[in-house]
Amino acid sequence: MSCNYGKIFAIIFVVLNLKTFVEGAPKVPCYFIFGDSLLDNGNNNDLNTTAKANYPPYGVDFKDGRPTGRFTNGRNTADFLAEYLGFDHYIPPFASVKDSEILEGVNYASGSAGIRNDSGSHLGDRIFLGRQLENHQTTISRIANLVGNTTSSTKHLNKCLFIVGIGSNDYINNYLMPEIYPSSHLYTPTQYATALIDQYSQHLRTLYEDGARKVALFGLGQIGCIPAELQKHDTRTCVSSTNNAIQQFNSKLKSLVDDLNTNFPDAKFTYINMYSISSIIDPLSVFTRPCCNVLETMPEGQCVPGETPCFLRGIYLFYDNFHPTEIANRIATNRAYNALLPSDAYPMDIHHLIRTNNVVYDE
Numbered sequence: 001m002s003c004n005y006g007k008i009f010a011i012i013f014v015v016l017n018l019k020t021f022v023e024g025a026p027k028v029p030c031y032f033i034f035g036d037s038l039l040d041n042g043n044n045n046d047l048n049t050t051a052k053a054n055y056p057p058y059g060v061d062f063k064d065g066r067p068t069g070r071f072t073n074g075r076n077t078a079d080f081l082a083e084y085l086g087f088d089h090y091i092p093p094f095a096s097v098k099d100s101e102i103l104e105g106v107n108y109a110s111g112s113a114g115i116r117n118d119s120g121s122h123l124g125d126r127i128f129l130g131r132q133l134e135n136h137q138t139t140i141s142r143i144a145n146l147v148g149n150t151t152s153s154t155k156h157l158n159k160c161l162f163i164v165g166i167g168s169n170d171y172i173n174n175y176l177m178p179e180i181y182p183s184s185h186l187y188t189p190t191q192y193a194t195a196l197i198d199q200y201s202q203h204l205r206t207l208y209e210d211g212a213r214k215v216a217l218f219g220l221g222q223i224g225c226i227p228a229e230l231q232k233h234d235t236r237t238c239v240s241s242t243n244n245a246i247q248q249f250n251s252k253l254k255s256l257v258d259d260l261n262t263n264f265p266d267a268k269f270t271y272i273n274m275y276s277i278s279s280i281i282d283p284l285s286v287f288t289r290p291c292c293n294v295l296e297t298m299p300e301g302q303c304v305p306g307e308t309p310c311f312l313r314g315i316y317l318f319y320d321n322f323h324p325t326e327i328a329n330r331i332a333t334n335r336a337y338n339a340l341l342p343s344d345a346y347p348m349d350i351h352h353l354i355r356t357n358n359v360v361y362d363e
């Protein structure tokens with residue numbers, strides 16, 4: 001397995017040479033984010049939940065070394081994408097976004113949230129996908145007020161990039177917790193994936209009706225290989241039953257992308273293959289262990305507050321038992337934006353998605 005270390009080092013070396021925050025106008029005028037803790041940048045901070053990351057050592061490598069609510073040591077995928085798109089700032093969370101910022105985008109993502117309303121409920125409050133879309137309605141009204149009318153706000157939204165990364169909690173904090181949630185007693189993995197994708201599909205149609213025309217959907221990573229799963233199953237090999245369930249979700253999501261592109265020819269949807277991108281995880285490697293010491297009580301698997309994290313944060317892939325380190329987020333975002341392998345994105349990576357000129361109102 002030593003060749004895998006070499007692979008990871010090589011990738012890290014290449015990505016560190018990329019420039020951040022470029023000057024000039026961003027490549028898209030606006031960028032909206034829906035999802036869970038992999039994308040959340042502070043929406044849970046004032047919610048009554050244990051699923052929040054607004055305490056040290058989260059944020060130790062972020063600006064000023066301060067926690068913000070991001071579930072990692074530094075930047076997350078939403079942040080890296082903002083840099084690659086040429087924004088001179090990160091997209092603010094819905095919880096605190098100001099009118100003056102709203103035209104450039106909003107981040108609705110919420111830790112422990114899922115496609116299903118009840119996923120993650122044992123941890124406390126969360127903004128599940130349906131509610132994130134309700135919050136987007138609020139944003140649209142605010143935009144319409146700013147630009148004058150709904151014709152102009154729709155025209156604006158048509159030009160924006162939308163990313164959605166959700167579904168992990170429908171497994172980690174639902175289907176894989178049979179003692180708390182009934183779903184695994186009610187559905188086979190195939191039936192569950194179908195039910196999730198049906199619900200997801202409804203939400204994406206709403207997003208389209210609300211003006212989204214360029215949409216990237218992040219599939220699920222290899223959840224069977226994350227530290228929490230390895231620990232739960234007391235193993236050093238990826239949990240195949242979990243990965244098989246995840247793959248069913250992903251393959252249905254990829255098919256959904258085809259359906260949406262067929263049904264809505266004036267829009268472009270694309271699928272980001274986080275499953276294959278996360279195959280750099282080697283469960284035998286020491287660098288697959290969490291970088292911080294993790295809690296054994298609620299919120300189980302998150303960093304112990306106030307403790308010093310590992311020193312080699314540029315090499316560890318996971319910060320706590322669930323969430324990637326900044327470097328892992330950077331590697332994944334690079335491949336989502338500029339596919340390294342043809343299998344990384346279907347039918348196109350984000351850099352190509354934002355160049356498609358399918359916008360009816362484009363001037």
Ligand SMILES: *[C@@H]1O[C@H](CO)[C@@H](O)[C@H](O)[C@H]1NC(C)=O
Nearest residue numbers: 047048049121122123124125
């Ligand atoms: C927060 O949630 C817990 C558990 O659900 C509940 O017992 C508590 O009353 C809630 N606190 C507030 C301030 O709503």
Ligand SMILES: *[C@@H]1O[C@H](CO)[C@@H](O)[C@H](O)[C@H]1NC(C)=O
Nearest residue numbers: 116117118128130131132134
């Ligand atoms: C989920 O919550 C929404 C409110 O945001 C509600 O309208 C819907 O009926 C709920 N769905 C289920 C299955 O409970």
Ligand SMILES: *[C@@H]1O[C@H](CO)[C@@H](O)[C@H](O)[C@H]1NC(C)=O
Nearest residue numbers: 146147148149150151152153
């Ligand atoms: C909406 O606002 C735009 C820009 O201010 C204006 O050109 C257009 O006529 C307005 N449309 C309606 C239906 O009011």
